[in-house]
Amino acid sequence: MTSKSNLVLIAELQDMIHDCLKDYVSGDEPVAMVDFPDYKNVGDSAIWLGQMAYLSSRFDKAPTYISSLQDHSHEKLNEAAPSGPILITGGGTFGDIWSGHQELRESILERFPNRLVVQLPQSIHYKSQDHADRMARAIAKHKNFVLLVRDEESKAFAEKHFDCRVHLCPDMAFGIGPIQPLAATEFPVLAMLRADQEKASNYDFSAYPDVPVEDWISESRTPVRIAKALGAAKAVVSLDPERIRGAKLNAAAHNRFRRGIRQISRGQAIVTDRLHVHICALLLGRPHAVLDNSYGKVRRFMNAFSGGTDLSYKAESLDDGIAWARSQAGLGAAA
Known part of the structure; x- marks a missing residue:
């Protein structure tokens, strides 16, 4: 391809x-x-x-x-x-x-x-x-x-x-569509790996103490509540309950999405098993090595649509993915 x-x-x-x-x-x-x-x-x-x-x-x-x-x-x-x-x-x-x-x-x-x-x-x-x-x-x-x-x-x-x-x-x-980073780069390599029931493996990072390991399924409730309130307030002049509720939910989605983009933006290169970290990295133009989830969802999608760019790499293992990500960040295979 x-x-x-x-x-x-x-x-x-x-x-x-x-x-x-x-x-x-x-x-x-x-x-x-x-x-x-x-x-x-x-x-x-x-x-x-x-x-x-x-x-x-x-x-x-x-x-x-x-x-x-x-x-x-x-x-x-x-x-x-x-x-x-x-x-x-x-x-x-x-x-x-x-x-x-x-x-x-x-x-x-x-x-x-x-x-x-x-x-x-x-x-x-x-x-x-x-x-x-x-x-x-x-x-x-x-x-x-x-x-x-x-x-x-x-x-x-x-x-x-x-x-x-x-x-x-x-x-x-x-x-x-294409998006811009929302945070300064902090790490040469950032691992964004599933912590839920779709994870394929409990990866061992003992050999990579310099690589932060995170997921994006935790949040502070307060910013989301505030976003919902502000979204609803902007739509309240319509006096339409459905429009107000829609504005509240859309504001929450924007808040969560910005949180995720700020998180990804901190890595110069990414290692992930999440489909939407892969997709968001493509929207950001950020290089990333991709592992699979528990039932092959990520690799199947890449094979169908999104594997045809040098920004993404189908990693065969955690070691393989980190080595590729290090090379993209201008590092050698080992820190």
Whole structure:
């Protein structure tokens, strides 16, 4: 594969996203967007902001209904957006690892059998065939479900098990576009590794005392609360409860995303097993070595879309990734 700049890659992937969605979203109809990620993982906030940026840049619109897993209401959705597509947030929750999000997805299909429901780009992973069969039955009953997936393996699984339209589509975080660092460089190499149930290994950093090891799923609640309050205050003049709630949630996503970008910006080169650290590093133009998560999600996405740039390196091991990152930071293989 010929290497390309991150700017060229980002533009190409944005066009691919539009090719997948242009037949399902229009400027005339309202849009509902559900499953806002009101939690600490920065990557999911990046997805959300990319979705919002896509609607704004391509259709000059915002959703008329927004909900999170905690506050979703089928009745309020129907009141605020009685027609038009229902968009379900993309990510890595399609399957049975993150059950709450899957249950919301299935309940939407059951409650809105006559509405177009579009699942924005997801990676699919089921541990139980029974759970996959349950989703297949929900899709078969619905008849108007569109499933966007982020890798070839998910596409093959969906086409085999689900009776719906399936499209291979890049991650929506690319809708954000190129971004600038938000902090000064502090470390030649920074490791950003999962600390949740998708981690592939408990990596041993005893040989690398100079490499900080962090994740981005912890946060102080106060800045997020303040961001939500300020976002709601800016929208209060509208007197529209749905618009106020949407502004509050969007402000939280921006706060979390900025936190993650500040964190990544501190590394001259990155080692990561998080898909959205990889994607955000591409948006930043920052070199990074990539390990995989527990079920191959990161490597599958790189193979489908984002592996064609010199900024990213598919590391075979932690040692391999750190050695490559050191070379990108102008260091030797050992500190």
